[in-house]
Amino acid sequence: MRKNALALVSVLVLSCGIAATGALAAEPRILSLTGTGRVVAEPDMATLTAGVVSEADTARAALSDNTARMTAVIDAFKQAGIPAKDLQTANFSVQPRYFHERTDTGTKPPRIVGYTVQNQVVVTVRDLSVLGAVLDKSVDVGANTISGPVFDIADKGTATDEARRQASADALHKAELYAEALGVTLGPIQSISEMDVSVPRPMLMRTAAVPMAAEAAVPIEGGEIDLTAQVNITWTLADQ
Structure with a gap:
């Protein structure tokens, strides 16, 4: 009985070896x-960012100046043929400006001396022949920050x-x-x-x-x- 069991194990091991060899050969x-x-x-198109940075003693004064100039910039883009769907506000901020006064005894706590307002619009220009003129016009009406263009x-x-x-x-x-x-x-x-x-x-x-x-x-x-x-x-x- 024990001999038969050993013989069966030997057959199984041999069969597995043959199967593995066959699988390896079939790779x-x-x-x-x-x-x-x-x-x-x-x-055939370009994207640029144009904006206005305004500074004034008060936040209201800075905002009023920025709003007027930025409205003129956006209107200029529209008059140049840029549709509203290709104009998107990208960044708007109102930030205080601080003055750090130093004395012989050290630095005094910072105090607010004015405010800065920034507004930017991302513009997609699909007619590159007018891109230079669009940049010119935006500066003429008040834009003082421009980055780009990125061509695509x-x-x-x-x-x-x-x-x-x-x-x-x-x-x-x-x-x-x-x-x-x-x-x-x-x-x-x-x-x-x-x-x-x-x-x-x-x-x-x-x-x-x-x-x-x-x-x-x-x-x-x-x-x-x-x-x-x-x-x-x-x-x-x-x-x-």
């Missing part, structure tokens, strides 16, 4: 490569899809090259994974509290925008 050979695609496009593409979908096609073609080209060099044959695709889609932006043009000449439009250069895509594709190698 497919694969080739995994990454492809990159790049599309260069010209921007309104419809990135088409350009991004082209970058994806290029990335796929790049991965396939590499796979065919390696297969030929190594004497193997590509089989069916086992997996496809998108690794990255990025849109680096050009450097911002910044202007802050700087007067501009009314007779000359601000020079604007949109440059180019690179859209890149990366994809990882894994092929099963066909049996020879």
Whole structure:
């Protein structure tokens, strides 16, 4: 009886070993490569932030000045053809200004000497041909802080899809090259994974509290925008 049990255990161990060996042998050979695609496009829109900073002895006086000037700035954008949907208030604040007086015996407690009011609006400009004039006009009517513009593409979908096609073609080209060099044959695709889609932006043009000449439009250069895509594709190698 004991001999029969030992024989049965031996058969089971042998069977498991054969099954494991078979599973190991059935493990497919694969080739995994990454492809990159790049599309260069010209921007067709820009975003900038314009604002007014006002200072006065009282919060009410600072607010009144800021409100009047900021209203003029927003009206100027609208008159330039910027629709209301492309104007959005981004930051509004009322802050006291402190004076820290030092004496021979130390520093006195800070005291309020005035107030600063800041209001900013984010503007989306969809016609770049008027961007310089829009910046000029905003300063003419009272804006004294401007940051941007940040250039962008309104419809990135088409350009991004082209970058994806290029990335796929790049991965396939590499796979065919390696297969030929190594004497193997590509089989069916086992997996496809998108690794990255990025849109680096050009450097911002910044202007802050700087007067501009009314007779000359601000020079604007949109440059180019690179859209890149990366994809990882894994092929099963066909049996020879």
